[in-house]
Every structure is written in C-alpha cells, then in structure tokens.
Amino acid sequence: MMLNKKGLAAAVAAGASVLLLATGCTAGGGEGGGDVIKIGVMATSEGNLAFGMGEAKAAIEAAMAPYGGTADGGEVAGKTLEIIYAGTDGTTASAQTQVKKLVENDGVDIVFGPVSGDEGETVVQYALTVPEVTFVNGSASPVGMTLEGAENFFRFHGDSAxxxxxxxxxxxxxxxxxxxxxxxxxxxxxxxxxxxxxxxxxxxxxxxxxxxxxxxxxxxxxxxxxxxxxxxxxxxxxxxxxxxxxxxxxxxxxxxxxxxxxxxxxxxxxxxxxxxxxxxxxxxxxxxxxxxxxxYDNPVWAEFVDAYLAAPSAEFPSPSIFSILYYNSFESLLLGLEAVDGDLSDGHAAFREALGSLEWDSPTGPISMDENRQAIVDxxxxxxxxxxxxxxxxxxxxxxxxxxxxxxxxxxxxxxxxx
CATH class of the missing domain: 3.40.50.2300 (Response regulator)
Structure with a gap:
C-alpha cells in the first residue's frame, strides 16, 4: 500500500477517514479487535534531556492540530485513540521499565518513542519479544536498531551516522x-x-x-x-x-x-x-x-514551524531535533492508521504493510522506507x-x-x- 501526502493540511481532505484524537479505554496489547487503539508514548522527563517529554507532546499537538485533536485523545475512523505517556531518564534501565509497563500493564497496541540512543536499543530488543505490538520510533538513532530484524519496529527518520x-x-x-x-x-x-x-x-x-x-x-x-x-x-x-x-x-x-x-x-x-x-x-x-x-525553502516546513510554535507544550523558540523527529514519526503513524481505517486485526498486518510502504512529503523532505523499515530521508x-x-x-x-x-x-x- 502506497500513501502520498503533501503538506500538513492534506490529511484534512482525507474525507470520512479524517483522524481525530480523544480518550477512551479498552484492552490493548495488539489484539486489534476493540474500539480503542492505545498508543504508549515514551519520552525523557528527567536527566540531561528532560525537555524531551515536552517536545514529544508538542510534536503530537502539532500533528493533531489539523484534525482538531490534542495530545491526549480523539477518534480514528470511528475508533477511539488513547495516548498514555511514560517518562524516562534516558537510561536503558528506565526505558526497560517503562516500555514493559506500557505493554504489560497498560496493554498498549502501539509503542511510540523513545528519545535517546541507549533507550532505543533496549526498546528494539524488547520489541523482538512482543511481536503482537507495533513499535514506531521517536528520535532514538543508533544505526543497529533497524538491523536487528524486528519486523514490528519502524523508524521514520535517519540514523545518527x-x-x-x-x-x-x-x-x-x-x-x-x-x-x-x-x-x-x-x-x-x-x-x-x-x-x-x-x-x-x-x-x-x-x-x-x-x-x-x-x-x-x-x-x-x-x-x-x-x-x-x-x-x-x-x-x-x-x-x-x-x-x-x-x-x-x-x-x-x-x-x-x-x-x-x-x-x-x-x-x-x-x-x-x-x-x-x-x-x-x-x-x-x-x-x-x-x-x-x-x-530552507519548503512550505511544509514553514507550516510545521507555525504549528510547533502554536503547540502548548513547545519548549523552545524554534523546533528542536527532537520535536521534528517525533513529529515526522507520529505523523507517519497517523498516516498508517488512516490508510487502514484504524484496522489492527490479523496481528496489525495491514497497518504494518501501510507503514512499511509509506511515502509522503514531510517538513524535512520526502520520506520513504527501505526493506528494514528504515526511512530514506534528506x-x-x-x-x-x-x-x-x-x-x-x-x-x-x-x-x-x-x-x-x-x-x-x-x-x-x-x-x-x-x-
């Protein structure tokens, strides 16, 4: 499945499958059969990168603004989407604790994040053990994350090399x-x-x-x-x-x-x-x-900057590396959900196919995916x-x-x- 998007406003024209966020509750854990889709968001709230949580929320707010949504909840093609946040301190131990909590206690369908590299490597290793859950990276960028063979893990930005x-x-x-x-x-x-x-x-x-x-x-x-x-x-x-x-x-x-x-x-x-x-x-x-x-002459970037500055959680006078990476990644997640009308049945098969073949014009240029579910970017x-x-x-x-x-x-x- 191939999906093209030009500009932040393009999704608004998607018609009946327009994505809105709101809160709700039901069993998650990748089953895909309920009326609620749970997304667990991992971001740093302590330590050297303590601003990461605010930047993650600002990115989600910017992505959801065209749909009338917020960082906390709404609907996706008739299904309720619930977002649960888990703060970390940037360490592997914290990431392991929080990702297991999101999956095993909160029953999320999708894990979104984390921020730092060591956290990312921990999350990928855990993803290999829970194939029923889909993982969309936030800003973690070690090279090896998409080379581990986790078919349920997707990264929509470049690695740090x-x-x-x-x-x-x-x-x-x-x-x-x-x-x-x-x-x-x-x-x-x-x-x-x-x-x-x-x-x-x-x-x-x-x-x-x-x-x-x-x-x-x-x-x-x-x-x-x-x-x-x-x-x-x-x-x-x-x-x-x-x-x-x-x-x-x-x-x-x-x-x-x-x-x-x-x-x-x-x-x-x-x-x-x-x-x-x-x-x-x-x-x-x-x-x-x-x-x-x-x-940088890109009207989609200009739209994103305006949306970021309008986001209640924005931490800085211009978008940081964390906000744009979280934005591009969360927008990709939303585009994947739109493409399948929020259908997470059959082990998220259609949803993952949509994510793996996604193409769209992001604020930082065209994004497409390689065979390892790693983005090709500018x-x-x-x-x-x-x-x-x-x-x-x-x-x-x-x-x-x-x-x-x-x-x-x-x-x-x-x-x-x-x-």
Missing part, C-alpha cells in the same frame, strides 16, 4: 581542517554520530588528534579543554542538551580558540537558546542533521551564525537528498585506524 553525511568531506575540502580533536558523550548515539563524521573525514584525508569520551551529565570541561593539542585545526563536540550548553559556555570562559564541529544535537536550538554567552564559541560551528537551517549541513537581532541562528550550507542507511555500527574509537 546518516545525519553526518557530507560533513566530513566538507570539513576537509571547504574548511581545510586536517586534524580534529574528538570530544563526545560515552554512549551509543555519539558513537554512531561521531563515527559517521570521522569515517568520512578520515577517508578524505583528515586525522584525529585525540579523543575524550565523557559521561552524560559532565559539567566541568576545563581539564579536557586543557588537553586539546595546540596544533589541532578544530574540535568535534558530540554533546547534547545541558552538556552542550555547559561546554560552549566553558569554551568561552577558557578561551578555546579552535573552530567547532558539532554533533547533530550540539548546536541545535536546545543549546543555542540557553542563557550562557556562547556566541564567540558557537558562531561558525558546522554540523549535520535532520533539522534544516535558515534559508539531510542538512548547517553553520551557526549571528542573526540580525543578535541571536544565534542555523544557516543551511547544503542538503543531501535520498540518504540511505549503511550497515556499519560504531563503537568507541580513538583514531582513524579504529574506524
């Missing part, structure tokens, strides 16, 4: 960087995100001048900053959320004079909208990821600049279209020889 496509070559050929120091958090998402950059950077002739893998939640970067070799050309910053903001602030106070290369969440709106005076460190930073910068190269009002903004450098997933799963590395 895909997000770096083109940036390594750009750093060598356009910026003239020959050596880069690696600073990143020590878990699965930065492994793949940094691996995607450095594999391309090293292949283009660059070298790694040193590496520091730090725990999530690190607050003092002074010692690491002092270890950056004087002759390195740039510093790769694979940090996110509060950690990224802390590093950028300390880079200013400690006089880091090196240009920065950001991981995909290092200089998005969650870091740039902080109170710290980080402009001298952030301006000129290049990065890659699924969020377009200023100059990617953006970004540079941080100062806006006319003095705020920090992201400017589009270039776009890569139709980016497909590779099969290399990265781990910690210290040099180009490790890749």
């Amino acid at each position: 895909m997000w770096m496509g083109g940036l390594g070559t750009y750093a060598v050929e356009e910026k003239g960087y020959d050596s880069v120091y690696l600073l990143a958090e020590d878990y699965s998402f930065p492994y793949d995100n940094a691996g995607g950059f450095f594999s391309e950077f090293c292949a283009a002739g660059g070298s790694i001048s040193g590496a520091s893998w730090v725990p999530v939640g690190t607050t003092d970067y002074a010692t690491i900053i002092s270890q950056i070799p004087a002759d390195t050309d740039a510093v790769y910053v694979g940090l996110g959320g509060a950690d990224a903001a802390s590093f950028l602030s300390q880079a200013v106070t400690n006089g880091v004079a090196k240009p920065l290369i950001g991981g995909s969440i290092a200089v998005d709106t969650t870091a740039l909208s902080g109170d710290a005076n980080i402009a001298s460190a952030a301006i000129g930073t290049i990065t890659g990821g699924p969020v377009p910068g200023a100059g 990617n953006f190269l970004i540079e941080v600049a100062e806006g006319e009002d003095g705020s920090l903004v992201q400017q589009n450098i270039s776009e890569a279209t139709g980016v497909k997933q590779g099969t290399t799963v990265y781990d910690r590395f210290e040099s180009c020889d490790d890749l």
Whole structure:
C-alpha cells in the first residue's frame, strides 16, 4: 500500500477517514479487535534531556492540530485513540521499565518513542519479544536498531551516522581542517554520530588528534579543554542538551580558540537558546542533521514551524531535533492508521504493510522506507551564525537528498585506524 501526502493540511481532505484524537479505554496489547487503539508514548522527563517529554507532546499537538485533536485523545475512523505517556531518564534501565509497563500493564497496541540512543536499543530488543505490538520510533538513532530484524519496529527518520553525511568531506575540502580533536558523550548515539563524521573525514584525508569520551551529565570541561593539542585545526563536540550548553559556555570562559564541529544535537536550538554567552564559541560551528537551517525553502516546513510554535507544550523558540523527529514519526503513524481505517486485526498486518510502504512529503523532505523499515530521508549541513537581532541562528550550507542507511555500527574509537 502506497500513501502520498503533501503538506500538513492534506490529511484534512482525507474525507470520512479524517483522524481525530480523544480518550477512551479498552484492552490493548495488539489484539486489534476493540474500539480503542492505545498508543504508549515514551519520552525523557528527567536527566540531561528532560525537555524531551515536552517536545514529544508538542510534536503530537502539532500533528493533531489539523484534525482538531490534542495530545491526549480523539477518534480514528470511528475508533477511539488513547495516548498514555511514560517518562524516562534516558537510561536503558528506565526505558526497560517503562516500555514493559506500557505493554504489560497498560496493554498498549502501539509503542511510540523513545528519545535517546541507549533507550532505543533496549526498546528494539524488547520489541523482538512482543511481536503482537507495533513499535514506531521517536528520535532514538543508533544505526543497529533497524538491523536487528524486528519486523514490528519502524523508524521514520535517519540514523545518527546518516545525519553526518557530507560533513566530513566538507570539513576537509571547504574548511581545510586536517586534524580534529574528538570530544563526545560515552554512549551509543555519539558513537554512531561521531563515527559517521570521522569515517568520512578520515577517508578524505583528515586525522584525529585525540579523543575524550565523557559521561552524560559532565559539567566541568576545563581539564579536557586543557588537553586539546595546540596544533589541532578544530574540535568535534558530540554533546547534547545541558552538556552542550555547559561546554560552549566553558569554551568561552577558557578561551578555546579552535573552530567547532558539532554533533547533530550540539548546536541545535536546545543549546543555542540557553542563557550562557556562547556566541564567540558557537558562531561558525558546522554540523549535520535532520533539522534544516535558515534559508530552507519548503512550505511544509514553514507550516510545521507555525504549528510547533502554536503547540502548548513547545519548549523552545524554534523546533528542536527532537520535536521534528517525533513529529515526522507520529505523523507517519497517523498516516498508517488512516490508510487502514484504524484496522489492527490479523496481528496489525495491514497497518504494518501501510507503514512499511509509506511515502509522503514531510517538513524535512520526502520520506520513504527501505526493506528494514528504515526511512530514506534528506539531510542538512548547517553553520551557526549571528542573526540580525543578535541571536544565534542555523544557516543551511547544503542538503543531501535520498540518504540511505549503511550497515556499519560504531563503537568507541580513538583514531582513524579504529574506524
């Protein structure tokens, strides 16, 4: 089954199968025979990415606004859809607890989420044990998630290695960087995100001048900053959320004079909208990821930005990487439900066929699916600049279209020889 959608308003014209959200209660657990479809939403509400829950709800609110729905409930083609939220702290233990609660206690039909990479790997392993439940990823992006063979798991955005496509070559050929120091958090998402950059950077002739893998939640970067070799050309910053903001602030106070290369969440709106005076460190930073910068000419993106800003739960002055990934994923879920009139019978067979063959024009470009239920997407190269009002903004450098997933799963590395 193939489904095309152009623009946020297109679903409104879907006629009698228009999707509305409201609350309800009935048995879930993938049986598909009742009048209620339960969706369990996993998102971070504690820890370094505590804003994840607000961004997940804002994405759902933006997706549901054209249908007159909210983040909490409505109807899908005559069936009631109930959303149950489960907050996590970004760790595997928390994710395991919450996903089991949603499935085994709350009886959800569909699990939507989670946010972080380690959580995602845990959720995929659990998905393999409950084939009666359908899983739609939120923003978790380790490469291996869609290579595990879970036929009930779907990801409607790129993985974290895909997000770096083109940036390594750009750093060598356009910026003239020959050596880069690696600073990143020590878990699965930065492994793949940094691996995607450095594999391309090293292949283009660059070298790694040193590496520091730090725990999530690190607050003092002074010692690491002092270890950056004087002759390195740039510093790769694979940090996110509060950690990224802390590093950028300390880079200013400690006089880091090196240009920065950001991981995909290092200089998005969650870091740039902080109170710290980080402009001298952030301006000129290049990065890659699924969020377009200023100059991106797509009316569907403009519609999404307006819908995000109108969402009651929106956390930031512009969409974050988490809100757009959750939006594209939740909208894909809704399009799949529309395509089958909410029919989850026969082990969700028709619903999963619709998800696996989905094609639509999202705010960030065309989305289609490969044989592993992994999205083929567009990617953006970004540079941080100062806006006319003095705020920090992201400017589009270039776009890569139709980016497909590779099969290399990265781990910690210290040099180009490790890749």
